[in-house]
Amino acid sequence: MGEIYITGHRNPDLDSISSAWCYAHLKNRVDPDNTYIPIRCGHMNEATKYICSRMGIEPPLFVKDVRPKVADVMTKHDAWLDPEDPVYRLVKLFEDKHASVVPILDKDNYVGLLSLDEITAFFLRENSGKRPRYRFKTENFGKVIKGEFIKKGVLEHFEAYIMTGAMEFDVYCQRLAALSPELPVLVVGNRKHHIEYAVEHQFPAIILTGVEPEGDLDVDFSGYSGTVYRSQFDTAETIRLLRMSLPVRHLLAKEPPAVSITDVFDDAKRLLADSDFRGLPVFEQNRYVGFVTRRCFLERPRKKVIMVDHNELSQSVDGLEDAEVIEIIDHHRLAAEKTRSPIYIASEPVGSTCTIVYHQFLRWGVPVDAQSAIMLLAGITADTIILKSPTTTDIDRAAVRALCISASISDYEEFGKQLFSNASILTAAEPKRVIESDFKVYAEHGVRFGIGQVEVTTLENVDEVKDRYLSNLETVRNVKGLDWALLMITDVIKEDSVLLATDFPRYEKALVYPFSSRGKFLMPGVLSRKKQLLPELLRVLEEGR
Ligand SMILES: [Mn+2]
Structure with a gap:
């Protein structure tokens, strides 16, 4: 489904606005596969404002330029993580979604972006130098390691080494003495003495492996303020997952610069290319809406545009040279740019572009509804000065006759005078x-x-x-x-x-x-x-x- 802009010329007059609006109306009816959006690239004059408010129609959207924008290429977050979510989920997202960037959102609030770079940095930190200490979140054990809490400790977050209790008790005690005063998370099987030692010394957590749910565990945890969690996995797998249970917020490092959805494609592309980041967050009025990665900038999108009531680049919306003109509907001399592909051009030497748009309704066999008829009449009336201007042709007169019937207008002169009386602004306006x-x-x-x-x-x-x-x-x-x-x-x-x-x-x-x-x-x-x-x-x- 494509979005196609229909624009009149700069300093749009009533003919430009009306023809863009009515042609969009027609095209949306005959081509439901695309969305046609009438736009304007300047202020509306008084007569245009008057007819739009009288008809209760939404005036065409003001568009400053049609250069490709960040909004055209950004990735909207279909997957995101909470800052407290475990690293396990992040790794899984990278794996399943082939994402290169995952946004971290606290409710709707942007916290940061995580990429493979941060994951790599995490594993590098973990595997270089000293024995790593981890910043655990108790709650996450249950999200990553299959099993259940036997007891939840008082600490929601804590920092500790991981240690297994696989050795003889006296060796175990020596190893712990070497770590002292640090207290580790103990991953241990059903070893009464080892566990009791951990309880006595108030280790932050004990992860039990190889213990049956209704098993023969004979330890009193009543005086223990740490967490006891029963893992259904063996010790090696439990340790692997334990390391993956850390909250992703600990991975966030440098903050990438932000871009806006209205930023120009090239500017955002350069900003990203000049940075060390894989992705940049995208905001719309301070609200996070998505992100852009290098992949977003591989292909430069071209906005599709239909020109009405003009055909020259210099008279059109800014950035048109970056867009793809797919149709021209106009009554001015032809001085259009070369096009890459064949395009539809309706060029007639008549008094108003609205006359040609009326012919488009006939061409498609679509009856002109009353609202469109009045808008088309207004455009013809303004451009031909109530059919009195020497630019008026018999074709415009025929169009006016037909449109008056569709619009149920019996006195066309009166319609025209009303339109212009509202444009009498010499004394009132700047x-x-x-x-x-x-x-x-x-x-x-x-x-x-x-x-x-x-x-x-x-x-x-x-x-x-x-x-x-x-x-x-x-x-x-x-x-x-x-x-x-x-x-x-x-x-x-x-x-x-x-x-x-x-x-x-x-x-x-x-x-x-x-x-x-x-x-x-x-x-x-x-x-x-x-x-x-x-x-x-x-x-x-x-x-x-
Ligand atoms: Mn015109």
Whole structure:
């Protein structure tokens, strides 16, 4: 089951958001084997927020970039251990699960990661140098060694050598004297004197081997405060398992650096490669969620992405060059990257990507539900300015007619006006946000310029806000390193626009649009940035060269 993102362009407009949302809706219906997730790579404009809240739909998820992340490759813990669990269980996990790393969790709290390295270090420590002392946990005897407690001692944890009572009593006493003052865990058969000596000297534990449950053990343990455990195994096997009963927390040594699920694949890979660790713990907002090992980074995953309402890498979500584009649904000029495999492209020179998404419903034979119909209508309406923009085609008009029926909308004009009245934000919103919410940058004839466009329902208050907008345009021009920054304000009811522009004396005088006041030009009947304003600017730039 794959996860596929559907994204519109940067500074997403209503057409981008609607087409991503509706296409995901359609694809999830026709391809249940995958999950299609509409995303956006920028803030939504006012009209988009309005239609989403009116329709009660969850706006597309904001995704900053589509580079592979730790979340895409990490191992979620299907097996973990408590810090008090015996080493025996850890070794078994490595053996059974072929795990290279096992997380140690105290309830849900992360304690550490244990790998084969720590096991190796444990056995190295045990088998090099002096006779090893072990840090036992009484409770664990029962988890590792088949048998039962005859008596549980007062000490839950203790540290001791292991010793067997296999020799004659006087030799036994000599050996113990040599260990003194240490008291060992005694592993012993049914040897009355040996056991009584251990009881008398309060050894921390006595592990009995070769003693029958109902046997003839004739020792009084009443004054003994240590543990007595009856093993069902022979002495050699009992000792082996005893050493494996230590709590795994004693194996934890150095703490590996942590990574976050949102960390970029390459960064986490480098961090691990530069470290001495086999695995790194992964956190999501301070909560442990899994780990990554070297194996996780062998193959670099590529996020699958469908581009809608754009097809150029430079206009898309960050990291797309690292992803796999599997479809393009768009109505702009084609300047897509080369692809590795054949992909589906639906490119039509129509007024809105939502018109093409509507055609996809027809193509798959899926009836358009009312909610999708309204979202598609909203996208077409915004992009074609209520079908008035010169980019509008008869195909868009036909789509609107059909979608109005599906959406039970009888007055399309009214639907459009409502959509734009909610976008009337000149006075209410931050000028910088209005300018940047739909701002396109071009570089032609050696001039870098950018044009913002905003739709309103009246131009009456433009003079009131003009100075604020001009100074914000100047800021945007500086920040983006442009020669010229312009904002086209379009009255969608009267079908007129005005143009606000930063000073650019060499060219602004050549504009065909009537000068109104400093930085402001009138554009009667002009609705389209792409088809009307842009060609005029290109003419001026070319002739002014
Ligand atoms: Mn569009």
